[in-house]
Structures are given as structure tokens and as C-alpha cells.
Amino acid sequence: MAKALQWIKMGRKLLLEKAHVEGIRYYDVYRREGGYRSVEKALKTMTQEEIVEEVKKSGLRGRGGAGFPAGMKWSFIAKPEGVPRHLVCNADESEPGTFKDRYLMEFIPHLLIEGLIVASYALGSNATYIYIRGEYAWIPDILEQTIAEAKANGFLGKNILGTGFDCEIYVQRGAGAYICGEETALIESLEGKRGNPRIKPPFPAIKGAWGRPTVVNNVETLAAVVPIINEGGEEYAKIGVGKSTGTKLISACGNINKPGVYEIDMTISVEEFIYSDEYCGGIPNGKRLKACIPGGSSVPILPANLLLKTAKGETRYMNYESLSDGGFATGSMMGSGGFIVLDEDQCVVRNTYSLARFYRHESCGQCSPCREGTGWMEKVLLRLEKGEGKLSDIDLLWDIQSKIEGNTICPLGDAASWPVAAAIRHFRDEFEWHVTHAAEAQTRNYGLAHYADPIHVPA
Amino acid sequence: MVQFSEEKLTKVKEIIARYPEGKQKSALLPLLHLAQDNFGGWLSAETMNYVASLLQIEPIEVYEVATFYSMYNTKPVGKYVFEVCQTGPCMLNGSDQIIDYISATLGIKPGETTADGLFTLKTAECLGACGYAPMMQLGKHYREHLTKDKVDTIIAECRAAAAANN
Numbered sequence: 001m002a003k004a005l006q007w008i009k010m011g012r013k014l015l016l017e018k019a020h021v022e023g024i025r026y027y028d029v030y031r032r033e034g035g036y037r038s039v040e041k042a043l044k045t046m047t048q049e050e051i052v053e054e055v056k057k058s059g060l061r062g063r064g065g066a067g068f069p070a071g072m073k074w075s076f077i078a079k080p081e082g083v084p085r086h087l088v089c090n091a092d093e094s095e096p097g098t099f100k101d102r103y104l105m106e107f108i109p110h111l112l113i114e115g116l117i118v119a120s121y122a123l124g125s126n127a128t129y130i131y132i133r134g135e136y137a138w139i140p141d142i143l144e145q146t147i148a149e150a151k152a153n154g155f156l157g158k159n160i161l162g163t164g165f166d167c168e169i170y171v172q173r174g175a176g177a178y179i180c181g182e183e184t185a186l187i188e189s190l191e192g193k194r195g196n197p198r199i200k201p202p203f204p205a206i207k208g209a210w211g212r213p214t215v216v217n218n219v220e221t222l223a224a225v226v227p228i229i230n231e232g233g234e235e236y237a238k239i240g241v242g243k244s245t246g247t248k249l250i251s252a253c254g255n256i257n258k259p260g261v262y263e264i265d266m267t268i269s270v271e272e273f274i275y276s277d278e279y280c281g282g283i284p285n286g287k288r289l290k291a292c293i294p295g296g297s298s299v300p301i302l303p304a305n306l307l308l309k310t311a312k313g314e315t316r317y318m319n320y321e322s323l324s325d326g327g328f329a330t331g332s333m334m335g336s337g338g339f340i341v342l343d344e345d346q347c348v349v350r351n352t353y354s355l356a357r358f359y360r361h362e363s364c365g366q367c368s369p370c371r372e373g374t375g376w377m378e379k380v381l382l383r384l385e386k387g388e389g390k391l392s393d394i395d396l397l398w399d400i401q402s403k404i405e406g407n408t409i410c411p412l413g414d415a416a417s418w419p420v421a422a423a424i425r426h427f428r429d430e431f432e433w434h435v436t437h438a439a440e441a442q443t444r445n446y447g448l449a450h451y452a453d454p455i456h457v458p459a
Numbered sequence: 460m461v462q463f464s465e466e467k468l469t470k471v472k473e474i475i476a477r478y479p480e481g482k483q484k485s486a487l488l489p490l491l492h493l494a495q496d497n498f499g500g501w502l503s504a505e506t507m508n509y510v511a512s513l514l515q516i517e518p519i520e521v522y523e524v525a526t527f528y529s530m531y532n533t534k535p536v537g538k539y540v541f542e543v544c545q546t547g548p549c550m551l552n553g554s555d556q557i558i559d560y561i562s563a564t565l566g567i568k569p570g571e572t573t574a575d576g577l578f579t580l581k582t583a584e585c586l587g588a589c590g591y592a593p594m595m596q597l598g599k600h601y602r603e604h605l606t607k608d609k610v611d612t613i614i615a616e617c618r619a620a621a622a623a624n625n
Contacts, residue, residue, distance in 0.1 A: 084479070093587050094585060094587060095585075096546045096547045096548060096584075096585040096589065097547065097548055097589050098587065098589070099587045099588055099589055099590055099591075102587055102588075127477075127479075129477075133587065134488075134492070134528070134530045135530065135583075135586050135587065135596055136587065137596075137598075137599040137600070138599050138600055168477075170477040172477075172488065172489065173488065173489060173492060174488065174528070175488050175491065175492065175528030175529070175530040175531055176528045176529035176530035176531075177527065177528050177529065178584070178585070189488065190485060191482070191484065191485050192484035192485045192486065192487030192488060192514075192516075192520075192524065193484075193487075193520075193523075193524065194523055194524055194527040195527065195528075210478075210479055210482050210485075251589065251590060252590065253548045253589035253590040253592065254548055254551045254552070254589075255551060255552075259589070259590035259591070259592075260590050261590070293547075297546075297547055297585075338589065340547060340548050340551070340589070342551060346551060350550070351547055351550070351551070354545070354546060354547045354550045355546070355547050357545075357546075357584075358546045358547070358584045358585060361529075361584045362584060364527075
């Protein structure tokens with residue numbers, strides 16, 4: 001068993017395996033390395049339903065953050081007679097800590113286009129859109145060149161591979177709005193409007209872009225369709241553990257020696273991910289681990305002791321179930337895979353303030369709890385950070401976040417609440433110290449304190 | 460007068476054709492990017508009205524979009540706009556110091572433009588380059604792993620490019 005795991009650990013990369021082959025960005029090399037086999041297999045030998053079935057069997061969960069089963073999402077798409085359907089690829093990647101989709105699109109763009117063609121066929125989309133965040137301004141050029149190459153080789157356009165299936169892929173740039181990563185805001189933006197999320201239902205699968213049935217999937221999710229079709233859903237599901245099947249891209253950043261994008265198979269421990277040379281390579285300058293936000297800025301921050309082990313004292317692993325073990329009381333989430341590490345010199349109050357400022361900036365303003373609450377939290381956190389806060393501010397923050405969560409049209413409200421709630425839950429004494437030692441807090445940080453101490457596990 | 464070249468107008472048609480018939484408003488974001496790049500790096504009321512006329516929509520539909528998205532400048536900006544990310548992961552890696560340094564070197568605060576019209580400094584929220592922090596956007600590209608030395612080099616590069624163009 002240990003040996004088998006070792007082999008998996010060393011061997012299995014499904015998305016980035018070929019990302020560093022010279023010239024892989026271009027069609028000829030990509031094709032020579034086995035590219036576009038899944039399109040041939042899917043379009044020539046499989047029905048739409050069979051493809052959806054394979055994706056269901058694979059257990060693939062949405063890689064954008066929510067983790068919703070992709071095959072199930074596909075199966076919800078409505079098929080009213082005579083109404084066109086659309087696939088939209090969410091490349092808005094804006095969750096702080098997350099930069100994996102950018103990597104995939106820059107280094108191995110044909111993998112995304114290949115996945116998009118298969119998914120477009122499965123969903124019956126003849127016009128598919130990639131909505132990419134506006135700041136990634138150089139990537140549309142790469143994607144458009146990739147699309148042109150695929151088209152020149154008969155994998156896009158009219159009557160693909162002689163199967164009668166037509167498909168065009170268009171790239172649309174956003175213009176700087178985190179909220180457009182939320183699928184209904186993305187659709188609004190695609191329609192040329194402000195990115196205000198829509199009330200659901202109706203879900204996009206029934207009424208999406210231009211009122212037509214639409215599926216929105218993350219870049220990594222759509223790229224994963226390629227190995228699923230090539231190897232079969234069951235084979236894909238054998239990789240990983242439990243409901244965390246396949247591989248996951250993790251973008252690691254913060255205070256680590258080797259920031260970057262890593263493809264993991266979700267069987268490694270958090271400790272190994274941080275300290276092994278194969279991944280983050282430990283923390284620079286011999287500093288110690290204080291805290292970590294393991295799945296993008298919206299997910300709960302954990303102190304070192306709860307990050308490496310669960311409250312039950314078990315090893316915590318880099319997968320959906322293990323990262324959320326203990327719920328919000330003692331766990332966190334896999335989220336988008338944006339892994340942010342904080343060393344002992346970092347201030348949790350300052351970090352929380354920085355994130356609160358982000359959410360205030362990005363709130364679309366539609367729902368008052370979020371519009372007003374995010375600004376209020378930012379203000380209170382800033383005064384705590386500057387040593388001008390009161391002890392009652394901590395309870396005030398708790399109160400505000402609890403009144404935003406669950407009371408907004410879209411999950412941005414939750415995303416803004418959770419980081420504040422988790423910071424207070426686990427680092428309350430650091431917040432209090434900013435009040436009781438206000439002058440000192442301006443000259444030094446609270447440090448590691450007890451946040452890495454072993455947790456007492458009741459027998 | 461604000462007017463795209465024939466070549467750009469062909470591009471406009473090509474963009475509009477990506478969307479279903481009658482849904483030309485969908486081309487608004489790409490057209491605003493195109494307009495901003497063409498007409499001095501910002502969107503004047505005249506520019507926005509022109510875009511509205513191209514898409515046969517009301518000017519207000521353009522204004523409400525232009526003011527929603529942070530990449531559209533509704534006021535004039537310098538020739539080179541430094542947009543420095545200040546969110547969490549960049550902050551952990553010293554983005555505050557980089558912003559202060561640029562501010563001191565150019566003598567402007569975030570949101571301001573130098574008197575010679577060359578530089579604008581802006582703070583930005585997460586640009587998706589967290590592993591390469593601290594960083595900033597400069598035009599179409601990212602400048603990553605910023606240090607004070609790198610900032611000096613970038614400023615010198617911009618000055619040299621501006622001098623060469625004049």
C-alpha cells in the first residue's frame with residue numbers, strides 16, 4: 001500500500017505532465033505528444049450522454065472553488081427544442097492566492113481548448129466562450145492563436161472531423177471585477193452589463209447567457225475532461241481518495257521557499273506539501289509556520305496546529321474532505337486551491353484587514369449586508385490594526401460578519417465573512433493584544449505565540 | 460473627433476459577430492478596451508458616447524459599465540500606469556514597501572499622476588500573480604518579484620521609451 005501510494009505520488013500528473021515539453025504551447029508538438037485524442041474519441045465514438053456519464057463516473061468536482069460535481073452540473077442543462085445552448089469557460093481567476101488557471105493557459109493552452117471542444121460537444125454548444133479576467137491581458141493572444149491552430153487542423157469550426165458537429169470558441173476579456181468569477185455575474189458581464197449576480201433560480205443550466213441554457217465551468221475543470229475521456233471516468237476516479245478524485249492544481253504562495261503551481265493527487269499531507277522539496281520547500285529564513293489559508297482568501301484561516309493535524313489529532317491531507325474536517329470550528333476548505341502560508345512574523349490582524357479591504361473593493365453593491373458590511377469591517381479592522389480599536393470592536397466584527405453571511409444574493413457575502421470569522425475564532429488573543437498593547441502593536445508583531453503548540457486531544 | 464480607423468471598425472464588426480443576432484451589447488467590454496487603448500488610455504464621455512453609437516445602445520448603458528469595472532479609466536491617466544497589487548499574499552511579501560517606494564521616488568500618492576504626465580500610481584486588488592509577489596501591472600504585462608532596484612529599472616525604462624518616442 002505504502003509503495004503504491006509512493007508510485008502515485010511520484011507518477012501521476014494528468015494536466016501538467018507535458019507542460020514543460022518544449023514547444024507544447026503549439027499545435028504540432030501538442031499533437032505529437034498525444035493531444036486531441038480525446039476529441040477524436042468523444043466525437044467519433046461516444047454519444048453526448050456517454051460523455052456526461054464518464055464525467056459523472058470520474059467524480060470530478062468543480063475546480064473553481066465550490067467543488068460541485070461537474071458531471072451532475074452538465075446533466076442539469078435544459079434542452080428545449082430549437083434553443084441554442086452554451087458552454088462558458090470561467091477563466092476569471094480572481095480569488096486571492098489563486099493563479100493556477102493562468103499557468104495552465106500560458107503553458108499548455110491546447111489542453112484547455114481540447115477539453116472545451118469535448119465539453120462543447122457533450123453539452124451541444126456551437127458557440128463557446130472563454131471569459132478571462134481583463135488583467136491577464138496577454139493570455140487572450142495565446143488562446144486565440146491556439147484556437148486558430150485547432151481550427152486550421154479541423155478540430156474547430158464547421159463539421160469537426162467530419163462528424164457534423166460545428167463549434168466556435170471565442171475569448172472575452174473582463175475588465176477588473178472579482179465578482180465576475182461568480183457564474184451569474186460572469187454571464188451578465190458577457191452580456192455587456194455590470195457584474196451584478198442574478199437571483200437563482202433560475203439556474204444558468206435553465207436560463208443562462210441570453211436566456212439560453214448555459215453551463216459555466218472553471219478552466220481546470222474543463223482541462224480535466226481530457227484525461228477523463230482518454231482514460232475513462234473509472235480510471236480517473238482511482239486517483240486520489242474518497243470523493244477527492246483525480247488531481248488538483250494548487251497555487252502556493254505567501255511565505256514559502258518555492259511558490260508556484262503544483263499538481264497533486266490529493267493523497268499527500270499538508271505538512272509534506274509545505275515542507276517537502278518537491279512542493280513548497282519549507283519556509284524561508286528558518287522561520288516557523290504560524291497560519292495558513294489553504295484554499296484561497298475566502299476560506300477559513302487556520303493556525304499551524306490545526307492546519308497540520310485535525311482537532312482529533314489526525315494528519316490533515318490536501319484533499320476536499322480532510323481540509324474541511326472539523327467544519328468551520330476547526331477546519332477549512334479546499335476552495336480554489338490557493339494556498340497562502342503565513343510565517344511567524346506575519347500579523348493576522350493586518351492580513352485580515354488586507355482581505356477585508358479586498359472584499360469591500362470587490363462587492364458589487366447590490367445587497368446591503370455586503371455593500372455596507374464589507375466597508376464597515378474594513379474600517380473596524382483598520383482601527384484595530386492601527387492600535388486605535390476597542391475590545392468591543394472584536395465582538396462588533398463578529399456581529400457584522402454573522403449578519404452578512406447567508407444574507408446576500410451571491411456567495412461574495414459569505415466569502416467576505418468567513419476570513420474575518422475564522423481569524424477571530426482562532427486568533428482572538430492576537431486581536432485583543434492589538435487593543436491592550438496598542439503602542440507595542442505598532443512596533444512589533446504578536447509573533448507565533450501558542451499557535452503552533454500541539455492541540456490537546458481528549459482521550 | 461473620436462473615430463476608429465477602418466481597420467479597427469473591421470475588428471469591431473468581427474467582435475460583434477461573436478454574439479447572437481441582436482445581442483450586440485455583449486460586445487461592450489471588448490469595445491471599451493479597444494476604445495481605451497485607442498483614445499489616450501481613458502474613456503471620455505465622448506468616447507463612451509461613440510461606443511454607444513457603434514452598438515446602438517443608450518450612452519447610460521456604457522457609463523454604468525465603464526464605472527463598474529476597475530480597468531476602465533474614466534479620468535485621464537499618465538502614459539505609464541503602475542498598478543501595484545496590495546492584497547493579502549502580495550502584502551505578505553512586501554507590497555506596502557514597494558508602493559511606498561514608488562510613491563517616494565515619483566513624488567506621487569496612489570491615485571495621482573506626475574506633473575509631466577508620464578506616470579500614474581494606482582493600487583490594485585489581487586491580480587492573480589500571488590506566487591510572484593510583489594508585482595504590478597504595467598500596460599498589457601505583469602512585472603513580478605519586484606524589488607526597489609527593479610522599480611528603478613522599470614522607471615528608467617519608461618523614461619527612456621518616452622524620450623525615444625518624442
